[in-house]
Amino acid sequence: MPTAPNRRAVAVILLIPLLVTLALWAFAWPAARTAPRDLPVGVAGPASAAQQLEQRFEQRAGAFDVHRFDDEAAARTAIEDRVVYGAVVATPQGPHLLTASAASPVVAQLLREAVTASAPEGAPVRVTDVVAAPPGDPRGSVLGASMLPLALAGMAAGSVVTLLGLRGARAALTLVASASLAGIAVTAIAHNWLGAFAGDWWAEAGALTLTVLAIGSAVAGLATLLGPRGIGLGALLMVLLGNSFSGVTSAPQLLPEPVGTIGQLLPPGAGGSLLRSVAFFDGSAAGGAVLTLSLWSLAGLAAVLFVRRTPSPAPEAPAAPAREPALTG
Structure with a gap:
């Protein structure tokens, strides 16, 4: 059996599992390790209350990159300018969460769960979607x-x-x-x-x-x-x-x-x-x-x-075999 077809068959046998492994690594590994890493978020409100909110975010080391804003208007502007994905505003009625589902529905849901879990027991969390995803595609x-x-x-x-x-x-x-x-x-x-x-x-x-x-x-x-x-x-x-x-x-x-x-x-x-x-x-x-x-x-x-690629030279045609002159009588 010729060696060239054997080599091609072995190459295919090894290449397909390699490609499948690479594709699985590229798609599945990031999905399985999804978590906030220096995710830009904001806090706003009176200094003491905003500091408490900031400390709650910083309890998860490396998860959030916290930006401090003076008031709710500044936090809204930062969300609309894509500086942060969302912000928590300290109010007398409790924390007010500002999100932007258009920036990322996944992040908006993550912030809602994080703020709700860290809020004092019984304190209501009001949520406002500052830049909402369109009705035709609410989940992006x-x-x-x-x-x-x-x-x-x-x-x-x-x-x-x-x-x-x-x-x-x-x-x-x-x-x-x-x-x-x-x-x-x-x-x-x-x-x-x-x-x-x-x-x-x-x-x-x-x-x-x-x-x-x-x-x-x-x-x-x-x-x-x-x-x-x-x-x-x-x-x-x-x-x-x-x-x-x-x-x-x-x-x-x-x-x-x-x-x-x-x-x-x-x-x-x-x-x-x-x-x-x-x-x-x-x-x-x-x-x-x-x-x-x-x-x-x-x-x-x-x-x-x-860029001009020089074409590879065409293989030379094999020389015709020399023919012996016909024998003369």
Whole structure:
């Protein structure tokens, strides 16, 4: 039996379990270790009462990053600017919890449970959702489910551009045009049909376009630099790690370190943060995500535009066997 097919069979036998293990680690490990880690929250009210609230948060070492505000108005502004996920205001009637389910329904529920558990027995806890998730998607399911299709769309664009042999300006224009149409289509579905987004329509389409462009450009750029192996590396970074480390279904601060930080440096995580900012918070705290996505897009497009891969030389045809001259009589 030939050795080459044997080697390929062994490679497949070993590769499939390796990929399954890697995928399970990437998706299941962060989900199993979800917990607050330096989660930004606020306290407000009179100094003595606010200090007591702050001490209750600090009892869980490393779980919360507590910000002090003078009053409820300042705490509300910080929530709307995405400085904190929520805040507790000390009032004569008891603690008043301010949340933002649009920022993360998971965090909003976590804060509600934490404040209720730490409140004095019998003290009512009033809860106000400062930036509520839209009625069409109260649990944020659509936004959480949108990242994988966006990653697949970017992967498809970068892979097809590479496999079709498009180069230079034609490849760059193809990536930009496909990302733009994908952004418009997804916005039409999520905003107009499902009612899951509540921000400016064109800002949402721009955020989705930039996300798909960053992923597609990165994949095409890696393929330009590394050949077909670049597509595999792009799939690993954008789909497997980028999607599972994005924190879009919960919050980056709920993922184990350094997963939360890595996820925000990859296009799916940055795209999820940018989309949440423009869809619910009028673009607040969107600068870092825009910068991350722009760098990925520019780096990938630069590789597509300016890097020229020298094709590998074609194997030489085997020389025809020499023929002996015919014997003459």
